[in-house]
Amino acid sequence: MAHDHAADGSDQWHAPLRHVRAAEMSTDTGQTPGMSRSEAISARTVGSERLWMGRTTVGPGATSGNHHHGDSETAIYVVSGRPVFVFARDGEEVRLTPEPGDHVFVPPFTPHREENPGDEEAVVVIARSSQEAIVVNLPPGSLREV
Template sequence: MSRSDQDHHGADGHHHEHSGEPDWKHNGVRVIKGDSLDSNTAQTPGMFRQAAINHARVGAQKIWAGTVTIHPDAKTGVHHHGELESVIYVVSGKARMRWGNKLEYVAEAGPGDFIFVPPYVPHQEINADPDEPLQCVLVRSDNEAVVVNIDNVDPVEKPETVYWVDPIHKHP
């Protein structure tokens, strides 16, 4: 970087205004086009995840947002996401969530519905449609992918057709 570039960008390479004001043009609102999402995320058989908002892409410090497409009839094992909060917006398809210490609670969501998953809640995510994919937008309260698998709960709906197995979701 040339000296004149450093005058405008600073030694750290970030653009700084001379007045000490933040440079909102370069460090403000960002639009992430739907056709430019990043599939370089943890992928799981049975689902296709793409990041829109994360630290690497936009410098987000406290959230992760992206899309997930879940194959027909796919089910996770029982898990929770530690202290993270998650919000799932159903774009198309039929989602079923089971939760509780023995997955004794169940709810379904369809297009236009939101699902909130509080911290530490044991749950299982299910595409309730055996024929159509489930398409969702996912927002998490941190950039870290936290998944804690719970092995001592026998899921009511066993992951049978497609297992979501990766370094985060272990084989049931």
């Protein structure tokens, strides 16, 4: 079976895998007060075309600012700690309390924030349906008013 070769001799079936070491992750990406995002997989770091992936940490007792991620879908995997994800439904704030090993889905344009009421850092891995870390920070206050 023949494969299409690019001008440089490579082809879509033999593109190299890319390894991004933890120490190489960059915090030069969209940030929200109260948390820290590190970028691993993106258009900028590895040339991805439809995916962004990284890590977010929220320190003990910290709360992030309200924000959303534009038209990106966001998938979250809880690595450690006890993060709380807060959003509004029917005019009331709802709190999701996943445990390590759990997943959370954040729909596009949904205002939310992360909280960490625990005494250990909360660490999550995030993946988005775009190659950019879209972060739209919102004014402080209740998510019911957003």
